[in-house]
Amino acid sequence: MDLQKLSLKLHPLERKVLPVLKKETEFNAITKKSGLQEIEVMRALQWLENKEIIGIHTEKKKIVLLDKNGMKYRKEGLPEKAFLTALSDEFKGLNVITKKSKLSREEVNACIGLLKRKVAIDVKKEDILNVKITEQGKKLRTEPSFEEQFLAKEFPIDLLSIQDLDKLAFDELKKRKDFLKIEEQKTVTVTLTEIGQKLLTTNLTRDVINRLTPAMLKTGSWRNKEFRAYDIEINVPTTHQGKKHFVTEAVEYITQIWLDMGFKEMSGQYVQSAFWDLDALFVPQDHPAREMQDTFYVEGEASLPPVWKKVKAVHENGGDTGSTGWKYTFSEDETKKILLRTHTTVLSAQTIANLTKDDLPAKFFSVGKVFRNEALDWKHLFEFYQVEGIVIDPNANLKHLKGYLTQFYKKMGFDKVRMRPAHFPYTEPSLEVDVFHPVKKEWVELGGAGIFRPEVVKPLLGFDCPVLAWGQGMGRIISEYWNITDIRDLYRNDLKQIREMKSWLK
Amino acid sequence: MPTVTLNKTVFEELVGKKLPLDELKDRISMLGTDLERIEGDEIEVEIFPNRPDMLSEQGFARAFSSFIGVKKGLREYVVKESDYNVIIENSVSNVRPYTACAIIKGIQFDDEKIKEIIQIQEKMHVTFGRNRKKAAIGLYPLNKITFPVTYKAEDPTKFKFIPLESNNEMTGLQILSQHKTGQEFGHLLEGKEKYPYFIDANKQILSMPPIINSDTVGKITRDTKDVFIECSGFQYDVLHKCLSIIVTALADMGGEIYSVTLSYGKETKTSPDLTPQKMTFDLKYINKRLGLDLQEKDAIELLSKMGFGYDNGNVLIPMYRNDILHQVDLAEDIAIAYGYENFKEEIPNVATIGEELPIKKFARKVREILTGLKMVEVKNYHLMTVDDLNTKMNLENPLIPLQNALGEHNHLRNAILPSLIKNIRENQHNEFPQNIFEIGRVFTKDPNTETTISEKDHLAMVLCHEKTDFTESKQVLDALLTSLGMKYSIQETQHTSYIPGRVGNIIVNEKSIGIIGELSPDVITRWGIQVPIVVFELDLEKLI
Incomplete structure (x- = not known):
């Protein structure tokens, strides 16, 4: 890189550290000489290394340091010297020696053991302990011992460099309390690269602007000065954006598809009467799906709209629809039950009930929550989204139904749609909708559809008219898009998950 | 959903044709039955509740054989x-x-x-018979019975017999309390003074x-x-339908059907x-609904593939079919015979204008503003526990319980x-x-709503x-309401979840639309959190 450009990129810390590197190579020495904090030097060296101006080498070694007693006796001399000085060729009582040597009881005891081993003293035990010096002892009294020589060295000492007599002294001193300590030391050394060498020959003390300040702008002092160039390739700390929940993104996308296709959005309550959720949809009151275990019920009695009597007649005998009906006695208590909606098809029923002939043709959709009485596990949720749609058009037919669904799924990323016969009490024909999974290469079932029966349409709308209808589950598509295998992860609300989730890009 | 298990060899014999496996699978699906599995000689098929006549091997084979054009x-x-x-x-009338x-x-x-017969009986009991409530079926060896048979009801302590799977005579009442089947289905006779029974001319x-x-x-x-x-059961038509389904299956098994005279009083x-x-x-009507242009002879052919007859403008519907309530049911059968796979998709040229719900549009705006303030959206369930809604919030609000929730989340949330x-509690390990x-x-x-429950966004x-x-x-509130062009004020209030003097109502157009404040340390620690929390909650609909 151009030296001029490189020089401009240097941070003020780098600028301070770099000249030090002419003479110093070891980290602590560099720090001392630069007058900066350790962390500042570390950062500067790292940046310099990133720019290939220097190389950093880290070495780990064990070093020997003086501990507190080591330091004390280095200054005062070892206690055995004082002990030996207090002795003579005659046996003397220990208390006399102790007094004369000015040592503590503890030191004296240590000295006796030590000096006995070195054959520097003779010991005689009578009433009290008596000690006299030997010839070897006299020698030791005058000459500096290995230990003393070792203590006199300059610390720290590299553990591996201790050899021969020093090694003996080291082993001896290590036995004594708080004389020596061994620590692991990281040695950081720095070498200048070729670029570094060259850079040092340039003028590093140039005056560059770091942060642009309002004052500079006001006074124009930035003119005729250089700006420090940043290392813009370096990683920066993460910042958090505000974010929509990822399921909201999918819901908004699906909503947009239906809006684009000219559908109006339906609204409605989560809490519904059995009348709207089931009876208006011609689900017989003893249908197995109506049993307690599938549906959440709430205590109380719902009030019924006037149309309930027509619905009752349709169940019992077909009313004026030309149907035979289910041929049973319709229960008012059953229809007044309050429940959490089991499908958004309830919204379709309520929407139809509010239309007149002049509103047709009309198309409606909803993307809304529905409820099933299940305990939560990796495969089951007690509430989930359903995508609902109806087309109320006097000329609608089964081919149109396939057409609308094919268009929808194309926009969801599935090119092929298949219909299979199925059964729902409120549609005839009824069909199951499968899409061809482009990766798994197989048909995947996504929901039900059909044309509402006249027993549903006529009482609510007032006249018979084909109503194309569908209710599709989206959980499968949504989970798969985000590689979610445990369906509870859709609503775990883990902030890290939501923050890091990729956006819905379809 | 009920399934029927077929023996492939018997099935093929009944159908009168062998199909390659792939075609067999495809045709079963396209008949309107879900193929569960084919393993070796066993085929398991799921039958939708509208076709109880297909719950027997014979009934299923009959429909399948017509569908593929054999019989x-x-x-x-x-x-x-x-x-x-x-x-x-x-005496049985009540x-x-x-x-x-x-x-x-002759079987x-x-x-x-x-x-096979037990399978048919059981499947019919569970589905069509609604666990014997709507219809219960009994079969007896003819040679052990002397006619006329009487169907009557009597005090259950007054009659006794040896029930199946037992060695002892029991009274009707004893059967309900002591016999396994009696205990299982006893609720169907609960509260009745008399229990019904069939008895023959020899008092058996x-x-x-x-x-x-x-x-x-x-x-x-x-x-x-x-x-x-x-x-x-309770309705003659229903029982007769049930009987028709069983006798036609038995006739397909090789039996001859004989009628019985039923004397209901006079x-x-x-x-x-x-x-x-x-x-x-x-x-x-059918052509219009399906988007087809079938001629009469095409339609008759398709009807015959679904087992229907045709006579001079009338469709003849076999007695075993329970699902033909209206012309639309014929339309569906014709569609199945035509083949759902043969319908081409078509988008009609109908102009309608798309329209998003105002509340949804508004919510989208609010989301934009809040995410612009670096906030993260979460999505929670609408069901919660009383502990979370009240106890941990230091509140005693009336709540709406669910009658039968299987999980612990058994109340509708009121906030x-x-x-x-x-x-927040569950995210303590994540970054702040x-x-x-x-x-x-x-x-x-x-109480003034249709469902006695009011819902708000x-x-x-x-x-x-x-x-x-x-x-x-x-x-945050100020940024939000200012962006929405609203004037508001805060009016100090009392609330047990908040620090006194740090909680207020949010007032817009002289009405309170929500609450804002700093949560009391008591509430924060009840949740097991050790970081300060400030909040607001408001009624979105009142902002539109």
């Missing part, structure tokens, strides 16, 4: 006249008032056939419907050739009557805030600040980090 058209079933008579006493009966002769029963009790048959005269064995069948009925029902055929604080919001629905009791937000304070929450 098409209306099947004729002959019912021979007989002088078997069943007398229905008035218990289980109706029965429809038939005789089948060579072996273990396989007995198993045949059975106590809908519970159990007699071990003496109500057990089909390998020696049985001829059987007496009865269905009991009125008599003869069952079964397998004369096909007639429905006027409206081809124009979003507890959901958000729960999220944790500034989150949710737009969602809340529920309160309101709320917005709630929570700021949680070391240095958060009331000012910060008001800054």
Whole structure:
């Protein structure tokens, strides 16, 4: 890189550290000489290394340091010297020696053991302990011992460099309390690269602007000065954006598809009467799906709209629809039950009930929550989204139904749609909708559809008219898009998950 | 959903044709039955509740054979006249008032056939019979019974017999308390003073419907050739339909059907009557619904593939079909015969204008503003526990319980805030600040609504980090309401969830639309959190 450009990129810390590197190579020495904090030097060296101006080498070694007693006796001399000085060729009582040597009881005891081993003293035990010096002892009294020589060295000492007599002294001193300590030391050394060498020959003390300040702008002092160039390739700390929940993104996308296709959005309550959720949809009151275990019920009695009597007649005998009906006695208590909606098809029923002939043709959709009485596990949720749609058009037919669904799924990323016969009490024909999974290469079932029966349409709308209808589950598509295998992860609300989730890009 | 298990060899014999495996799978799906599995010689198929006639091997094979074009058209079933008579006493009228009966002769029963018959009976009980409530079926070896048979009801301590799977005579009452089947289905006779039973001319009790048959005269064995069948329940038409489905399956098994005369007091009925029902055929209506242009002869051909007959503008519907209520049901069968795979998709040229709900559009705006303030949206369930909604919030609000929730989440939430604080608690290991919001629905009791429950869309937000304070929450509120072009004020209030003097109502147009404040340390620690929290929650609909 151009030296001029490189020089401009240097941070003020780098600028301070770099000249030090002419003479110093070891980290602590560099720090001392630069007058900066350790962390500042570390950062500067790292940046310099990133720019290939220097190389950093880290070495780990064990070093020997003086501990507190080591330091004390280095200054005062070892206690055995004082002990030996207090002795003579005659046996003397220990208390006399102790007094004369000015040592503590503890030191004296240590000295006796030590000096006995070195054959520097003779010991005689009578009433009290008596000690006299030997010839070897006299020698030791005058000459500096290995230990003393070792203590006199300059610390720290590299553990591996201790050899021969020093090694003996080291082993001896290590036995004594708080004389020596061994620590692991990281040695950081720095070498200048070729670029570094060259850079040092340039003028590093140039005056560059770091942060642009309002004052500079006001006074124009930035003119005729250089700006420090940043290392813009370096990683920066993460910042958090505000974010929509990822399921909201999918819901908004699906909503947009239906809006684009000219559908109006339906609204409605989560809490519904059995009348709207089931009876208006011609689900017989003893249908197995109506049993307690599938549906959440709430205590109380719902009030019924006037149309309930027509619905009752349709169940019992077909009313004026030309149907035979289910041929049973319709229960008012059953229809007044309050429940959490089991499908958004309830919204379709309520929407139809509010239309007149002049509103047709009309198309409606909803993307809304529905409820099933299940305990939560990796495969089951007690509430989930359903995508609902109806087309109320006097000329609608089964081919149109396939057409609308094919268009929808194309926009969801599935090119092929298949219909299979199925059964729902409120549609005839009824069909199951499968899409061809482009990766798994197989048909995947996504929901039900059909044309509402006249027993549903006529009482609510007032006249018979084909109503194309569908209710599709989206959980499968949504989970798969985000590689979610445990369906509870859709609503775990883990902030890290939501923050890091990729956006819905379809 | 009920399934029927077929033996592939028997099935192919009944159908009259062998199909390659792939085609077999495809045709089963396209007939409107879900193929569960094919393993070796076993085929398991799921039957939708509208087609109980397909719950037997014979019924399924019959429909399949027509569908693939082997034995098409209306099947004729002959019912021979007989002088078997069943007398229905008035005593059953308050218990289980109706029965429809038939005789089948000439079946060579072996273990396989007995198993099949029990399968049909059980599947019919569970589905069509709604666990024997709507219809219960009994089969008896004809040679052990002396006619006329009487159907009557009596004090359950006054009659006794040996029920199946027992060695002792028991009274009707004892069967309910001591017999396994009695305990299982006893609730169907609960509260009745009299229990119903069938008894023959020799005073032998045949059975106590809908519970159990007699071990003496109500057990089909390998020696049985001829059987007496009865269905009991509450509506004659329903029972007759049930009977028709069973006798046609048994006829397909090789039996001959004989009628039984039923004496309901002065009125008599003869069952079964397998004369096909007639429905006027409206081809124009059907073509319109399906988007097809079928000619009459095409339609007749398609009808015959679904087992229907046709006579001069009328469709002849076999008695075993239970799902033809209206012309649309014929339309569906024609569509199936035509093949769902053969319908081409078509988008009609109909202009309609798309329109988003105002509340949804508004919510989208609010989301934009709040995410612009670096907040994260969460989405919680609408069901929660009382502990989370009240106890941990230091509140005692009335809540709406669910009657039968299987999980621990058994109350409708009346506020979003507890959901958000729960999220904070569960995110303690993640990075702070944790500034989150949710737009969602809340529920309160309101007798003036159709369902006695009022629903509102709320917005709630929570700021949680070391240095958060009331000012910060008001800054968010201020940014939001200013962006929405609204004037507001805060009016100090009292609330047990908040620090006194740091909580207020949010006032817009002189009405309170929500609350803002700093949570009390008591509430924060009840949740097991150790970071300050400020919040607001408001009624979104009041902002539009």
